[in-house]
Amino acid sequence: MSIVERERERERERERERERERLAQAAALLPVVRIACRFVRIAHLQRLSGHLGRPSDPRALPPETVARLVRIAAERGVFRARCLERSLVLRWILCRKGIDARIIFGARKQNNEMQAHAWVEVHGVSLDEDPDKNRPFSPFGEIATSHAS
Numbered sequence: 001m002s003i004v005e006r007e008r009e010r011e012r013e014r015e016r017e018r019e020r021e022r023l024a025q026a027a028a029l030l031p032v033v034r035i036a037c038r039f040v041r042i043a044h045l046q047r048l049s050g051h052l053g054r055p056s057d058p059r060a061l062p063p064e065t066v067a068r069l070v071r072i073a074a075e076r077g078v079f080r081a082r083c084l085e086r087s088l089v090l091r092w093i094l095c096r097k098g099i100d101a102r103i104i105f106g107a108r109k110q111n112n113e114m115q116a117h118a119w120v121e122v123h124g125v126s127l128d129e130d131p132d133k134n135r136p137f138s139p140f141g142e143i144a145t146s147h148a149s
Contacts, residue, residue, distance in 0.1 A: 018061050019069060022093065026073035029089045030081045037085065045088060060097050066090065067120065067127035087118040090127065094120070101127075106137025 036045060070090045074081035081089075087103045094101035099122060107116050117137045120127045126134055
């Protein structure tokens with residue numbers, strides 16, 4: 001194995017380790033957020049998590065990868081997390097890494113029933129696995145990042 005190949009393999013291993021860390025972080029945060037949502041207003045949760053962290057590390061995982069890991073933790077964890085819980089956790093992780101993420105809230109009426117959905121966008125692009133899922137929902141609000149320290 002050449003020096004270049006060894007270095008590529010080390011970098012792949014470092015990336016896998018970063019992915020494991022984010023997955024564990026999401027798995028730990030999801031139950032905390034579920035409990036917090038029962039007792040704390042969303043606006044207060046925003047203030048707790050809304051400040052941008054240090055500038056994004058160029059070696060940090062891309063937002064799409066972090067979204068995929070949060071989705072895995074939400075689907076295979078202790079319980080099935082709802083879209084709001086997933087969105088709060090994803091936004092918190094991204095903001096802590098210096099990525100300006102926004103939670104978008106949308107609503108629709110289907111079969112005479114009001115339905116709501118929350119998703120995360122970075123630079124106006126949805127991080128949902130299927131961005132078309134958001135299309136039927138009319139956005140009515142968002143939680144944006146606070147730039148105050």
